[in-house]
Amino acid sequence: MRxxxxxxxxxxxxxxxxxxxxxxxxxxxGVSCSGSCYILTGKLIDSAINSGIANGEIKFYFNDNTxxxxxxxxxxxxxxxxxxxxxxxxFDGSRFTNVRGYYYAEAxxxxxxxxxxxxxxxxxxxxxxxxxxxxxxxNFPLFRPATIKVRVIASTVTNxxxxxxxxxxxKVSNGIILNGGRTIxxxxxxxxxxxxxxxxxxxxxxxxxxxxKRDTVVVPTNNTRQIEIxx
Numbered sequence: 001m002r003x004x005x006x007x008x009x010x011x012x013x014x015x016x017x018x019x020x021x022x023x024x025x026x027x028x029x030g031v032s033c034s035g036s037c038y039i040l041t042g043k044l045i046d047s048a049i050n051s052g053i054a055n056g057e058i059k060f061y062f063n064d065n066t067x068x069x070x071x072x073x074x075x076x077x078x079x080x081x082x083x084x085x086x087x088x089x090x091f092d093g094s095r096f097t098n099v100r101g102y103y104y105a106e107a108x109x110x111x112x113x114x115x116x117x118x119x120x121x122x123x124x125x126x127x128x129x130x131x132x133x134x135x136x137x138x139n140f141p142l143f144r145p146a147t148i149k150v151r152v153i154a155s156t157v158t159n160x161x162x163x164x165x166x167x168x169x170x171k172v173s174n175g176i177i178l179n180g181g182r183t184i185x186x187x188x189x190x191x192x193x194x195x196x197x198x199x200x201x202x203x204x205x206x207x208x209x210x211x212x213k214r215d216t217v218v219v220p221t222n223n224t225r226q227i228e229i230x231x
Contacts, residue, residue, distance in 0.1 A: 030077040037090050044056040047142065048194065116174055143194070156181065166201050211231055
């Protein structure tokens, strides 16, 4: 039993070390490249003030989908934005010419975020040989964190079938569907963008009912605000 425990511990240690090496040892330095080069460039943007983010970190990856069940994450490298939020990252694109998959980027700056599911993923994109040695420009937006609480109140007097409560900010949107035919008094908590207007909407439909309520709110960064949707 002791031998098995030692072997298991050693195996876990090796896996952890290898995992760390993948993060610490990128394939490319992002600067030197000659021949078949992809040149990724653009700006990291603070969406609340529509301005470049200085000293933001951007990491680039290739997701290898070659095999039927393959989903291998390959770390290409990283770059840091300049004082105006601009970035440039170069690498040898011929390395993945015959490999099925896609590229994606993750951006980091403090507790800012990009997506509700993949918190730091700012873009997923495809590159082919037509992009060699031609700047491929993408601007990456990041949002400041905040929290919104939406209290939804409805009675059985309004006998709808379904109630959809949704919210959006920038180009991001999310929502939830509640069954009707009952009294509803619940609070939904969502992560939203700080210092940027959030749009809230409630739609009650079915059984001849078609009611829509809208509201907006600006939640300061790192704060929480509550609004009420009553139907």
